Amino acid sequence: MLSLMVALCFLAFFLVSHSPIDPVQAYVGADMMQVSPEQREKIAEHWGLDKPPWEQFLHWGKSVLQGDLGTSMIYRSPVSDVIKERFQASLALMGIAWLLSGFFGFIMGVTAAMHRGSWIDKLIKWYSLTLASTPTFWLGLLLLMLFSVWLGWFPIGLGVPAGVLAEEVTFYDRISHIILPALTLSIVGVANIALHTRQKLIDVLESDYVLYARAKGEYGFTLLWRHGIRNIALPAITIQFASFSELFAGSILAEQVFSYPGLGQATVQAGLRGDLPLLLGIVLFSALFVFTGNLIADIIYRIVDPRIKEVA
Numbered sequence: 001m002l003s004l005m006v007a008l009c010f011l012a013f014f015l016v017s018h019s020p021i022d023p024v025q026a027y028v029g030a031d032m033m034q035v036s037p038e039q040r041e042k043i044a045e046h047w048g049l050d051k052p053p054w055e056q057f058l059h060w061g062k063s064v065l066q067g068d069l070g071t072s073m074i075y076r077s078p079v080s081d082v083i084k085e086r087f088q089a090s091l092a093l094m095g096i097a098w099l100l101s102g103f104f105g106f107i108m109g110v111t112a113a114m115h116r117g118s119w120i121d122k123l124i125k126w127y128s129l130t131l132a133s134t135p136t137f138w139l140g141l142l143l144l145m146l147f148s149v150w151l152g153w154f155p156i157g158l159g160v161p162a163g164v165l166a167e168e169v170t171f172y173d174r175i176s177h178i179i180l181p182a183l184t185l186s187i188v189g190v191a192n193i194a195l196h197t198r199q200k201l202i203d204v205l206e207s208d209y210v211l212y213a214r215a216k217g218e219y220g221f222t223l224l225w226r227h228g229i230r231n232i233a234l235p236a237i238t239i240q241f242a243s244f245s246e247l248f249a250g251s252i253l254a255e256q257v258f259s260y261p262g263l264g265q266a267t268v269q270a271g272l273r274g275d276l277p278l279l280l281g282i283v284l285f286s287a288l289f290v291f292t293g294n295l296i297a298d299i300i301y302r303i304v305d306p307r308i309k310e311v312a
Contacts, residue, residue: 005287010057012283016276017053023073023274060280069284070277074269079281082266087285090255090262092174094247096182101189102240108190109197110229116202124194131191136250140184140257147180154180157259181254188250189243196239200232237297244293248286 044050048059063070069079112124131139148156155177252264259265263282270279 021274069281072278073275086263097185100186105190105193108194112198113201128191136253241293241297
């Protein structure tokens, strides 16, 4: 994990440092014409941009080891505070999408496998294969036009109503603004889980021990519960928690489409405006986020299948 995180940070630093975006110009913004060369040099010196790239990376690495992720050039506040604030908004979005995609994807996969070759199976496969090739941003735009612009059922964007004080925002307001982004992520996430679960359950149902169970008179839900669910539980857990990385990447696109003020939107802003401390901090946090999902999956393995604990 540590070696991969170092490699990710180095790669992200290398890409941003070779970006055509001028961090000083992005920092100053529209007032760049009013900034003198001396002021520009002072700004670069203040943020350490006047030093060679390798020296900047080493300085940043030493600060991280001391628990300091630096200060965001965009938000003028500590990177850790920006990530904490933005992740709280993204956590609700990704959590809802993760639960919905996992639940409905598993149910659809089991249903398709139990009715293999029927119209139900063909419909679920067509639906899943179509979604697997559908870009997240395109689906988000489609839902936005349909449910917000044409029907007017949901707000067009943002995380809360515009022009409303924070203490006046209700729980209903937050829910109404999060439905479409969460629905976009969950619809896309259903596809892989459904197809994976379907294939694994088909393999189980074609095994010898299931054939023997059918010979003894077991069928339907009893057969599925005793010999199917338990044998596809581990693969389902694997792909569900492995989807953390896809969920994080998908949230970046969904938040951009719906102008949702989460960590994904902060990532895009950090990249477009050359905010290196914030971008590297988000890279570190996203890596920890994905590894946490894999760690939780490993712990659940030992609970679901005691044989793994015995081997370990």
